[in-house]
Each structure stands twice: as C-alpha cells, then as structure tokens.
Amino acid sequence: MIKKIVIKICLLILITIVLNIIYNLTFYKKDLAEKCEQILEINNNQATTDIFYFAESSNFNTREDDSIKNSISEITNFFYPKLKITAINKPASHAGIFKKWLTQINLKEHKPKAIIVTLNLRSFDAAWIHSKLETPLQESMVLAQPYPNLINRFLLSLQAFDNKTEKQREKEMLNEWENTQLIFPFPFKYKTVKEWDNSMANGSYIKADGSWDNDKIELACHYVKSYAFNIKESNPRIKDYDEILNWCNINEVPLYLNLLAENIEYADSLVGKELVFLIKENRDFLVKRYSKNNCIVVDNLELVSGKEFTDQTWTTEHYGYKGRMVIAKNLAIAIKNKFNNDYKNLY
Amino acid sequence: MLFNSIHFLFFLPIVVGLYYLLPQKLRWILIFVSSCYFYMAFIPKYIFILFFIIIIDYLSAIAIEKNEGKLKLTYLIASLSANILLLCFFKYFNFLNDNLAPLFSLFGKDFHPINLQIILPIGLSFHTFQSMSYTIEVYRGKQKAEKHIGYFANYVLFFPQMVAGPIERYDRLGEELKKEQNFIYQNISDGLKLVLFGLFVKMTIADNIAPFVNQIYNDPLKHSSEEVLLGVFMFSFQIYADFFGYSTIALGSAKILGITIMDNFKTPYFSKSVTEFWSRWHISLSSWFKDYLYIPLGGNRVAIPRWSLNILIVFMLSGLWHGANWTFVVWGALHGLVLLIERYFSKIFMFEIKKEWSLLNVFLILKTFIVTSFIWIFFRAENFNKAKEIISVIFINNNIKFNVISLKVPLIAILGLIIFDFFQYNSRFDKKLNTFKAPYRWAIYSFLLFCLFALSGTEKFSFIYFQF
Incomplete structure (x- = not known):
C-alpha cells in the first residue's frame, strides 16, 4: 500500500508541475494584469531599463493647474536622456511592497544600473501601517510570492495573505495611538498621540467670532496623527528597507532612497515646533541608518514650500510642478555619483 | 474555520495523521479538541454555547431514559425549550421585537424594541436541530442515552458537519464516531x-x-x-x-x-x-422536519384541509429556520403552496x-x-x-x-x-x-x-x- 501511495503522490506532483506550466502559458499574464500590473510592468520593461524608480502616488500625482504634468521620475530622466528610468508606481504602496517588486527583477536577464525607492516618512506611521488600503495591497502581492505561479494563484483564491478587516486594522491603529509613548529629549505635556490629538481637538483654534475653527482643528489633528511618532528599529518599515538594502548589496545594485518632502511649514504653524522636532529627528534616524556604501539617502524633506503641496487640507506627498521639479533635480544631482557622464544640466 | 482556507488545508492532514496514529480509545479526545479548535476559529467564546447544548441534552437524555410518564416528558420539554430558547435568543430576538412593535401600535400602545447587537453563532440552527433529534429519539425509546459525554459531545461538535450539516441522527453519526476505524486506502x-x-x-x-x-x-x-x-x-x-x-x-x-x-x-x-426537489435538496433538513414536525402533526393521515395546513406549517417553519426574516417564511410558504398544487393536480403534474x-x-x-x-x-x-x-x-x-x-x-x-x-x-x-x-x-x-x-x-x- 505504501508503494501505491508514494507512486500516486509522485504522479500528483508531476501533474502539478505540468499544470503550472500550462497556467504560465495561459492565464498567468491575465491574472497579473488584473491583480498586479506592476509585476507585468517590471517583466515587460526590465530588458531596457537602466534605473527602476519604485514609488507610491507621490511620483505621478499632479496639481490641476500644473502646466507640465511630468512625474518626478520622468523629470529626473530628463537629466539623463541616455538612460531609461522606469517608474513602477502604486498608490499607498510602501517598502513592504517595494521589496516584493524587487524580487521580480530577473537579474540574469538584465541587471539594472540602480534602484531608486521613495522613502516616505508617513509610511512609518500607525495610520499608514494599519491603513484599510493594506488589505488590497497585500492581495495584489500574492502573485509575487516566491512559490510556483499556480500555487500563488490558489493562495489568492484562498485569500492567504494579511487579510485583516478594516475594523481589525483600525483597532490596531487606535491601540498604537493610545499606548505608544512619544519620546522627546525635553519635557512635553502629551505622552501619546491620543493625548496630543485630544488636546488639539478641544478648541485649539478659535475663529474671530469665538466659535471653533473646525477645519483648522481637523487639519492640526491630522498632522499630529500623521507625524507624531518615533521611528524605532521595531517599525515594520525598517525591516522592509533593511531587506531592500540587503537585496541591493547582495546583487551589487546601487540604491537611492528618495526621502520625500513633507509640509514642515504647516506642521510648524498648525501644531508647533515639537511636531517639527519629531519629523526632523525621524529624518535624521533614517539618513544615518541608510547612508551606507551602496546606498544614498536623498534628503528632500524641507525642499518644498507649504504652498507647493497639492493637498492643502490633508497630509500627502503630492506636489505641484515646482515641488516635483525640486525633488527631481535634487535626485538627479544625487545620482550623479554613478552616472556623471550621462548627466545633462537642464535648468 | 472555513473549508476554503489555507488554515483548513493544514488542519485536516494534521488531524487525519494524528487520528490514525492514536489508539481508538483516545481518538474521541482528538476529535473533540480538533472540533473545538475548528469552531473557535470563528468566534472563540461561542464554544460555550455548544458546551451548554451538549451538557443540557446529555443530562436530559439520561434523565428521560431513567424516568417514565410525565417526568419523562418534562425532561424532554426542558431540553427542547433550552435549545429553542437559545436559538430564539441569538437568532430570533431582534426579529420578534421588530414584529412586536407594529403589533403593539395596533392596540395604540408604544413598544420600543431593544435590538441586541450580537453576531449569530455560526451554524447554531444546525447543531441545535441535530442535538434535539437525539433527545427526541431517546424519548421515543428508539435511541439509548449516551453515557459517555465525550462521544455525545463529538456528535454535536464533529467538525466536518458541525456548522452547516448535514443534520445527522445519533444512531448513525454517534455509532460511526464510536466505531474503530482502520486506515483503509x-x-x-x-x-x-x-x-x-x-x-x-x-x-x-x-x-x-x-x-x-x-x-x-x-x-x-x-x-x-x-x-x-x-x-x-x-x-x-x-x-x-x-x-x-x-x-x-x-x-x-x-x-x-x-x-x-x-x-x-x-x-x-x-x-x-417541487416534491421531488425536496427529496433531493438539503435532504437532512427535509427528513428532520418530516420526522419531528410533519408526522407528529398527523402527516398525510388526516383530512385534506388539515394535511394542507400541515404542509404549509412545515414549509413556513423550514423557511424561518433559515433566517429571521419574513422573506424566508414566504420562501417556505411558496414552496409549500407549489407542493400542494402539485399534489392536488397530481394527475397533471x-x-x-x-x-x-x-x-x-x-x-x-x-x-x-x-x-x-x-x-x-x-x-x-x-x-x-x-x-x-x-x-x-x-x-x-x-x-x-x-x-x-x-x-x-x-x-x-x-x-x-x-x-x-x-x-x-x-x-x-x-x-x-x-x-x-x-x-x-x-x-x-x-x-x-x-x-x-x-x-x-x-x-x-x-x-x-x-x-x-
């Protein structure tokens, strides 16, 4: 009987291998296009790409009144006309997603000359980590797992990924805001995001007629929730960026972390210097941690003025043309260390 | 735990492996533990509802078997009431309240229903009906009361069918669970x-x-x-x-x-x-209603109007069993009506x-x-x-x-x-x-x-x- 069982198991494995081949030839690309077009873009472009630019919506978002609509990666590419910079974007994505995109690059086929990955400060905060958008993002990455494609497809049907409900994620986020202690090197009256947020919510802005300025209060609260945190080694994004750096080191691909600009002006005017302190301290932590031999952190944090942000009533890293231009130029200059011969001074 | 989950695809082989490795006398423990684990993957605390059903029906069956006459009937009623009240509380409480409000207003009285914000325990209708069939059979003298609470618990909890049936009878599933099962290819x-x-x-x-x-x-x-x-x-x-x-x-x-x-x-x-449909669709529920409702109501050995009423009652309750909503009752009633039409015009249909x-x-x-x-x-x-x-x-x-x-x-x-x-x-x-x-x-x-x-x-x- 054991012989019979072993033979059947072997046959089953063989069938699965054949079915995997059939799947790759038939439905795989259609599924990729439907669930994770970024992988398809990587596959389709990698043979001709010199530099991959991995980003969230900061790269392509434009302002209505922009006369020039080019993305940051496209503008950067203008400085290097001989190179091809391919942008792989997905809104709300983060290092945990970028690291999976990296593994889709087939190095045997063509090794990129560099990788640029956005380093978004807000992606380290509890709101982004526990965002409701995380579930569809995780779903989109099931097909990129290091298993045979047919198995990945089955795992997708089984919803075998970080598939928490919106409610569960919100609970985790609120828990973090309530229980994570904020660390300042100076005395500060609020110990947690919740305390700080509550204080801002209770009439921090009053209009001339004596009523609460609810728009301003809401925005101030949002700034607190977006930026009031200390990045620690235990932050899941740190692990993800470490893995990205590690991949680049092993494969000897230069890495540029494009630290995005935040609206420091509004953070200062709406909430105060304590919030700006946290933002800058987190920036310093990341710059120090990742400025290593094979990696350069391109610091754009304070380069964009408040008015250049597309969203004036929310915290985003969406910039008008001037903002995108400043960041692109800064990035273009930063990558000169490897591509000096290709650089063309445009502006 | 859902059958169509990665969780189950690991759970089943582990349970099967352990099941055949363990001696027969210990297997009931494995089935019990694995079934509890399976159920607790949904809402863990609801396992206590199942434990409540198990204890009530286990003790009631023993009491029913030991006693005669009115006391025997009292134990049966107590057991059935406990099951039905449990079902009513979790499944029909809000439905009853919502329907009482317009009824009160008909008499010019105000009634402000309290709506319970509770999630219905998964498969509750299935395991209460399964468990009730056991006590009824013991009452009828067709089934001996199970003395081993572990085996009885497994009858209610058996993970493959605990949350959506089939609604099994003790003489079949209970005995199957007790039998020594060898590894047969x-x-x-x-x-x-x-x-x-x-x-x-x-x-x-x-x-x-x-x-x-x-x-x-x-x-x-x-x-x-x-x-x-x-x-x-x-x-x-x-x-x-x-x-x-x-x-x-x-x-x-x-x-x-x-x-x-x-x-x-x-x-x-x-x-x-449609008559044939009900002998092919959800057979275990149809036979439950037939054995424990339709036949006690007189089945087809009554006058035609009464028989018609029996059919409608059975189908409407079967609809209500599915969900606490009048739409389900209408669904059941329509099936009952079509079945009656088919029978009345049997020569045509x-x-x-x-x-x-x-x-x-x-x-x-x-x-x-x-x-x-x-x-x-x-x-x-x-x-x-x-x-x-x-x-x-x-x-x-x-x-x-x-x-x-x-x-x-x-x-x-x-x-x-x-x-x-x-x-x-x-x-x-x-x-x-x-x-x-x-x-x-x-x-x-x-x-x-x-x-x-x-x-x-x-x-x-x-x-x-x-x-x-």
Missing part, C-alpha cells in the same frame, strides 16, 4: 476525491457566479430585465454550488477519517417536480415517464428549475422591497441596456456544474469516478485541480449556509 482515496470535488464546486463554480449575482441583487433597478432574469437563475446555481460544495467537502473530510455521513444532495435541479431523459421529462425539469429559481428570489433578497424590485424589473421592461460585468466566466462555471451533475446523476462523484479506468480518473483529477488552482474566484465568499 479506499476511504482516504474517496475522501480526497470528494474534498477536491467539493472545493472545485465551491471555489471555481459558486465563487465565480457570486460577483454577478451580488451585482444584480445589490441594485436590480440599474439592470435590464434580461440581466436580472439571468441573475435570478444564476443565484439558483450559486446557492446549489455553494451548499453542495460545502456538503461534499464535509462528506469527504469525514470519509478520510473513516466516518460516513449522509448525502445531503442528489442533483436537485434534475427534479421533475406527477406522472411517471420511464424513459429518463425523454423530452417531456426535460420539460418538467426545466419547469421545476424555473419555479424554484423564482422562489429563490425571496431567499436571496434582503427584504420584500428588494424582491419586489427584482420581480418588477423582470416583468416590466425598464429600457436599460445590458451593462453588467462579463458573463463568460459565470456561464462557463454553470455549464461545468450541469455537466458534473449529469456525471453524478443518481450516484455520487466518488462512486461514479471509481467506475472509470485510472487514466480517465487522473484526467478528471487534473482538470479539477487546474480549475481549482487557476480559475477559482479571487473574492472570498463565505458559505451561504453558515449564516443559518
């Missing part, structure tokens, strides 16, 4: 075939039809008459594939452990009448044609399918307004163009279901498959595996019957 092989087929039916067929049906039922007024009609027919296939898929996986999982549970479906959409697939039989099958599909509207619609919208769109052309998502996938899925139903007509998938030579069998396995792995729906839909 054929059991494992047949069980795996059934699990594979069940997953295919649920994940590849039902889950590919579901998005289309949801789109139609969520907003029927946005769709054309043809689309809504298609949606109504497709729901018939979706609910069948969903529930039949679950039951087949349950059957297969139990079979792997050497335990035989009853078939809950026998290709119901090949029924030539219930004739026998020996040639199985004669043209007339095919016509009767189609007629039954159309009737049951129409009645399903009340089962699927959230409320009467939605049901009304569905029906009005079907019959009144609203001049909306066909604008729904692609029909290709759900139609292919339905075609697949019909073909497999032909294949297993008056038999069962594993039994039918075993009549084929190995190369054909393996070709079918390969086909099912490919469909399951590569073509299953990518949105997860819980089993529809879990909510009951």
